[in-house]
Amino acid sequence: MSSNWEVKKLEDVTINLNSKRVPLSSREREKLNKIYPYYGAQGIIDYVDNFLFNGEYLLVAEDGENLKSKKQNVANIAKGKFWVNNHAHILLNNGLSDLYFLYYCINNTDISGYITGSVQPKLSKANLNSIKLLLPSLPVQKAISNILKSIDDKINFNNSINKNLEEMAQALFKRWFVDFEFPNENGEPFKSSGGAFVESELGLIPEGWRVGTLSDLGEVVGGATPSKSKEEYYTSRGIPWITPKDLSINKNKYISKGQIDITDEGFKSSSTKLVPKGTVLFSSRAPIGYIAISKNEMTTNQGFKSLVPFKHIGSEFLYYVLKFNTETIENRASGSTFKEISGSEMKRVPVIIPPIDVIEQFNIIVQPNGKLVEKNESENDSLIQLRDALLPKLMSGEIRVPIECNYPPVQEYDLPLAAESKAQYTTI
Structure with a gap:
């Protein structure tokens, strides 16, 4: 000190x-x-x-x-x-x-x-x-807080970008797949331009679309928990293993690991499944409706009914399908202690399925923004680790800082990609 x-x-x-x-x-x-x-x-x-x-x-x-x-x-x-x-x-x-x-x-x-x-x-x-x-003295206080605040400002800035991108993606999904204003062959909004509709069990849908189930969009996969009495089944560096609690703590759209991993022995001892990168994780109980996309191969506990999207469907489209159908899924859940949606019931959840070319158009627009969100989340994870490592050392005086420390205000960061993305959304 x-x-x-x-x-x-x-x-x-x-x-x-x-x-x-x-x-x-x-x-x-x-x-x-x-x-x-x-x-x-x-x-x-x-x-x-x-x-x-x-x-x-x-x-x-x-x-x-x-x-x-x-x-x-x-x-x-x-x-x-x-x-x-x-x-x-x-x-x-x-x-x-x-x-x-x-x-x-x-x-x-x-x-x-x-x-x-x-x-x-x-x-x-x-x-x-x-x-x-x-x-310390007031000038030293300000120098220290400037360092930490510059990190937090960048984290908040990234969060703001991600929030805007997520709101735009959700608005686009609603416009295309709920309001049916996707672009027709002439690039005009389908419904407003007099597009033809047909009756279905879910109401009027565009001609050429159909009603299917979640199992038509991806493979439903459950999870399991290795015995908690076996310490050798758990580790800090092993096979990523996600629980609903992890998603309650980590609010990111994309996730790579939870608070604890499982070992090869733990994996082999249980019925949990290894799901690939791009799997859409969906918590099926306590509570129902936490959603994230896997950044790598991982496993989950039994609190998930995740979907591995079929190749022509894609993670982004399936992510928003689940987001917009969470209430429907909750209504099909059962249980006296707490509600849970079973794997078989999850497969039967009815959804409106558009033609493949419309899904592809949607994915072409949202996937670049999804990559930017993932990049910003990864950067924030690194910044949080840096801040949390620096904070106690700066607060104790273990690390000395020059009093003249000045850092650019957050508004000086540029947003070229976000601006381009916004233009894409507003012109469709």
């Missing part, structure tokens, strides 16, 4: 604004003109038609399960015009601290000793103010 770092109480370097916090009633939150963010301790939870704060503030959880979990941040930055609910402390710096440094510092500090309550964890104002943090 550097000699000029000092232990300070949080109240010495911040101004606590909790007295200005005014909870909103449910009626006030139901107003129509919802334009301003409504923050909880973990981020935006709603939008309201008024704001109480305007600027940049540090929010720290006052209560909730996140105070028990190290997988979730207890601090969050809110900026702009917004309202805060009554579950977050609101802090402003007093000129002796950098809010972003405090954000990283608090989230990297074990504050369990300041939390009270066994049933409902609580961080009182007095205990919050008494939290002791190791702080």
Whole structure:
């Protein structure tokens, strides 16, 4: 630790604004003109038609399960015009601290000793103010937070690109395969241009299309769990093995591995199947509807009914078929303890199947964007690892940084591919 770092109480370097916090009633939150963010301790939870704060503030959880979990941040930055609910402390710096440094510092500090309550964890104002943090001078704080923030800005930037690409792909799928406005032979929207329809068990569908089942689009594959009593069946580096919990933690569209792998012995001991790259993983219970695309060969536990797409179907098309039919699949599930869709029932789920050439046109458009999403997710995984490795070393002073550190704002990154992709979608 550097000699000029000092232990300070949080109240010495911040101004606590909790007295200005005014909870909103449910009626006030139901107003129509919802334009301003409504923050909880973990981020935006709603939008309201008024704001109480305007600027940049540090929010720290006052209560909730996140105070028990190290997988979730207890601090969050809110900026702009917004309202805060009554579950977050609101802090402003007093000129002796950098809010972003405090954000990283608090989230990297074990504050369990300041939390009270066994049933409902609580961080009182007095205990919050008494939290002791190791702080360098303000210029060093800013230099450290600039490094970490530049990484987070790039992660958020990639997430923003991916969100836009995903929204465009879903909109295109809906336009073509739900609203039936795919381009006809003249490049005109089919339905709006007077395209012919025929009756089917799923309603009117374009002439030349048909109603089939999910088994017409890919092979339905289940999974299994090797015996948990055998330590030799599990490893950190082996055959990727995915559970629904992995998809609840990893929100990426594409996935390469879960929290734990299985060994060759574990694989041979169970009935789990090795599925190829491009398989669309679909959780079949607890809960139904987590979806991801495999980046490599992998296995799953019994909580999946995954689909290996047929060659002429493709992963992207099948991914969106499942996304848009999740409610139908849930409605066909059964079970008293928790609902589950069986393999046989999954195969029988009815779907509208367009001609191969229409599927191919769709895939030609969305596949490049899918590759960009996958690239951005992989980059984010690397950035998260880098940030998490740097954070404790920077916060302890083990790694020294030059005070003149400056990093470009996130808006300076270019978006040529995303812009091209948007143009493709808007002209179809």
